[in-house]
Structures are given as C-alpha cells and as structure tokens.
Amino acid sequence: MQAHLSALDDDMWFIVTDGSMKIMKVNTAVAITEDKRKANLDNVARDILYKTLDKNMFSKIKSCTTAKKIWEKLTQLCEGNDQTKENKLMVAIQNFDNIKMKPRETMNEFDERFSSIMIELNALGKSYSSHEVALKVMRALPRE
Structure with missing residues (x-):
C-alpha cells in the first residue's frame, strides 16, 4: 500500500x-x-x-x-465529364461505321488507322465481336 x-x-x-x-x-x-x-x-x-x-x-x-x-x-x-465521354463515343462509333480504305493507302496504314479506332472504342467501353470486326474490315477494303 x-x-x-x-x-x-x-x-x-x-x-x-x-x-x-x-x-x-x-x-x-x-x-x-x-x-x-x-x-x-x-x-x-x-x-x-x-x-x-x-x-x-x-x-x-x-x-x-x-x-x-x-x-x-x-x-x-x-x-472529361459524362457528356464529353458520350460525345467521344459517338464520334468513335461514327469513325468505325464510316471507315474505308483510302486510295493509295497501304494495308499497314489502314490497319494502324483501324486499330486506333478500335482502341479508342474499347477505352470508351464499346466492344464489337470478332465477327463484326471482320465484316467491317472486309467492307472497308476496296474491291480490288
């Protein structure tokens, strides 16, 4: 104590x-x-x-x-904000829908341009099946 x-x-x-x-x-x-x-x-x-x-x-x-x-x-x-992302996605989809191989463009140049669009679409959350991508490429090439 x-x-x-x-x-x-x-x-x-x-x-x-x-x-x-x-x-x-x-x-x-x-x-x-x-x-x-x-x-x-x-x-x-x-x-x-x-x-x-x-x-x-x-x-x-x-x-x-x-x-x-x-x-x-x-x-x-x-x-950007949600509206900006939505606008970017719409533009990327339009680029995908409208892509065509240009006159005098090589296959490598076209492939780079197409790949760039696909990368942007994927980054924005849009994806396409392999079948859709293959069809788009085939339609984008000139008949020759």
Missing part, C-alpha cells in the same frame, strides 16, 4: 509540475510510423506524377495537395 501511495504521489507531483498527463494508445508508435509511411508514399507518387507531365498539364494540377487529388484532376482533364 505504501508503494502504491508513493507512485500516486509521484504522478500527482508530475501533474502539478508538468500539467495533465496525456494518455496514449498502446499502438501509438505503430500509428505514427504508419502515418509517416503513408505520407512518404504520397510524396513518392506525387513526384512520379509530376515527372510524367509536361509544363502545360503540370500548371493545371500544381495546386493539388495529394496524389489522389492529382489523379482525379488528370482523369477529369483527360476523360
């Missing part, structure tokens, strides 16, 4: 001289380490994003404070 009172007195004296005691969680050191790790990862991610952007794009995201905010801003800038 005497030892218990002595410890209580020490604690009481600490409160008087240094102020109230702060009760900390058992895993405070782990939490602080985890917060530092997350902050460092965010810094690394922001640095990577900054290094991949040209000056024009960087000027549009430089006010973003986290990698997540940078990514969201880039997504908005590059993909």
Whole structure:
C-alpha cells in the first residue's frame, strides 16, 4: 500500500509540475510510423506524377495537395465529364461505321488507322465481336 501511495504521489507531483498527463494508445508508435509511411508514399507518387507531365498539364494540377487529388484532376482533364465521354463515343462509333480504305493507302496504314479506332472504342467501353470486326474490315477494303 505504501508503494502504491508513493507512485500516486509521484504522478500527482508530475501533474502539478508538468500539467495533465496525456494518455496514449498502446499502438501509438505503430500509428505514427504508419502515418509517416503513408505520407512518404504520397510524396513518392506525387513526384512520379509530376515527372510524367509536361509544363502545360503540370500548371493545371500544381495546386493539388495529394496524389489522389492529382489523379482525379488528370482523369477529369483527360476523360472529361459524362457528356464529353458520350460525345467521344459517338464520334468513335461514327469513325468505325464510316471507315474505308483510302486510295493509295497501304494495308499497314489502314490497319494502324483501324486499330486506333478500335482502341479508342474499347477505352470508351464499346466492344464489337470478332465477327463484326471482320465484316467491317472486309467492307472497308476496296474491291480490288
């Protein structure tokens, strides 16, 4: 009992001289380490994003404070809103529907142009079956 009172007195004296005691969680050191790790990862991610952007794009995201905010801003800038996406999809579908091999165009050039349209359609969520694609290519080629 005497030892218990002595410890209580020490604690009481600490409160008087240094102020109230702060009760900390058992895993405070782990939490602080985890917060530092997350902050460092965010810094690394922001640095990577900054290094991949040209000056024009960087000027549009430089006010973003986290990698997540940078990514969201880039997504908005590059993909646009729902209306913009819908317009892009309509244009890509029209390009697919209207594609024809041009006079003096090589098969490689046509293939690159056609592949570009297909990549854009896929990126916008539109896909065609292999049969539909084959038919489109056959119809796009000149009779010769």
